[in-house]
Amino acid sequence: MPYEKLEISTPKPVLSWANHALGSDETKMARNVASLPFVFKHVALMPDVHLGKGALVGSVVATKEAIMPAAVGVDIGCGMMAIKTPFTAEQLEGKLKQIRLDLEAAIPVGFNENKNVEKVVLNWQGWRDFKELHSGVQRLESKAMKQMGSLGGGNHFIEVCLDTENSVWLMLHSGSRNIGNMLAQNHIGTAKELAKLAGDRLPDPDLAYFVAGTPEFATYWHDLQWAQDYARFNRDVMMARFKRIVEKHLAGGKQTKPLLSVNCHHNYAEKEVHFGEDVYVTRKGAVRAREEDYGIIPGSMGAKSFIVKGKGNAESYCSCSHGAGRLMSRNKAKNVYTLDDLIQQTNGVECRKDEGVLDEIPGAYKPIEQVMANQADLVEVVATLKQVVCIKG
Template identity: 45%
Template sequence: MAAFSIIGREGSVPVHVWAKTLDDKSREQLLNTASLPFVFHHVAAMPDVHAGLGATIGSVIATEGAVIPSAVGVDIGCGMRLARLNFRRGDLDDRAVRAVYEAILRHVPVGMTERRPDAVRHDRTEPFEEGMKSLLDRHPELLERMVSMTWQSQLGSLGAGNHFIELTSDADGVVRVMLHSGSRGVGNVMASRFIGIAREKALGGKVRLPDPALAWFDEGTDDFNDYMDAVNWAQAYAKINREIMMEDVMAAVREVMPWAEISSDEPVVDCHHNYVARETHYGRDVWVTRKGAVHAGRGELGIIPGSMGAASYLVEGLGSEESFMSSAHGAGRTMSRTQAKKVFTVADLKRETAGVVCRHDPGVLDEIPSAYKSIDEVMAQQADLVRPVTVFKQFLCVKG
């Protein structure tokens, strides 16, 4: 018996849905995506699926000869990084946890903040200089949109929204650092510009779209090539961004525990969940866009975080071809950020994050656990996609 259900429209590829429930907007978006002429074989919808901008968050879209910029989204390369440390939860008392929290805030720029000019990591930005220059030569308008920030000073910063840095512990008390971030403002600028170009050309052409946000670039065109250059640049930037943050978090931890190190007992895991890559599926070379989904090849380690205050999972992929070797990327929202801020109070947030050192203010109400699906239900619905390796829960959470 298949672990997924199938929905579809006549003349479109089917949609394989791992979620037990699917809201009307997500259903419509998935069917719209599946109707595009270049979508290959089927669309896969993960258990954490929820409505996005045009393309559905938690969807996996294989395409031939085209890519959809808005399906990749505005946080190109957003993803997770996880590292096991060499000590246990019991080694940190409450005062030490609070001290680590404050130290992280000193070491890692969060929210809309950037690094001071004297703190820019030029040794890490240098490899990106040539690629950025090439993009700006072809698209000088990008520079105008980046006046208020510099990509160099944002490298190694967290950002806002659902991005976070957490210290977690598992059933044995083993401590891990887990962080979630992407390509920051520069990725947003690039993505927004190319999404705009695709939409402008679609509206000015003869192609009828079910949703203007699903405008695409045809492979082989200058726009396609420029967009893929930008995507590859931003995906590499996002990974280095997480790498630097992990280094800085460790420096913060060592202010309190000088002996702290990343353990060699477990590999450091880093995975994108908003990206596009060239892959082979069903015997064909295709472009695979994962919009809120993790690559889950057989034996491959991945990270699936729960909401703030809930458990998270280190998983091993099972290599399901039906999901294009993919899995959910998290719990998935049950309501919009705006709705969450209307429905819940700071008192609700404090209750739902009891035992976690974190922010308790209106600015993070939209991240309350009740605004997300149950991560345990998500995991149960994708038992054919990944195998849990370790379950852990945060005791410290830094939000932007």
């Protein structure tokens, strides 16, 4: 659907691709961001928009000469990776459980980390710049190395999927792990201190910002780009292991070439040109969707996911949603649903079916089909996927 302009009084308008009215807290959050003097042109809200910290998850904010670290978020560079393999559904028969067990043994989840650091991780060029990162993370280099190639927790996942033509896809969702979180926390703290010292009357303390040209801005921007690179490479490392395990089961260990590979952030900031001007674009729970950009829009652990190609919609700052978006909080999901509900809603999926993942039940998320319908002017669907194996962090 085309966007609608929200009926709220703000210096800059808010354009929404959601098909529902925002709640009072969501409206307040949108108003707070759109009231900041450095926000450029308008704020764009994606179809999966919901409450975040400081800025809404599912929002795209372009700014001039300033950036808000909390609007980027603490999982810097969080995003998705997917590859289309030459394998077909028939080759998976009878092998799903063992594939899941092998993946769980090879890729640490939650707070776990790798016991050994593999050569490809040690050779990552980003380690050369580690000593230039914020002083608050200098003790974490060893931990960051051990966590490279690990999934994390929450809504992060690994999935084996099938498309409508029964081709096998490998997909995963992860970010910059503890190192990205700690970098973000340190910089958010600095921004809040600067706002306090300057006497800034911000509508929300989490909208504290750095001004371009200052040392604090330069330091944050450097660390932000580093963490985004870490997150992308983290997904590459996991996908390489993932691919080897599937090849072991389906091709006798023989290496295969992906038919398509996509690796995209959905929590990040970049310098871009929009409406003829240089701006900083913060996508918090949104994927870049310029013309010909490939992206990934996952559903819940029991729903469809989509590989998409961008249409370059200018009003959205060439963006699209990053998923279905939560319909209810994790705590509410645990109170509303039972283990029997989880088993029913994940029928046909090889996955954990215990109370530890109850907060990720499909019913806690918005219907992905409606989210996709709302952004037909932002992306075209390249492939529709449905998971047959799902591993949650």
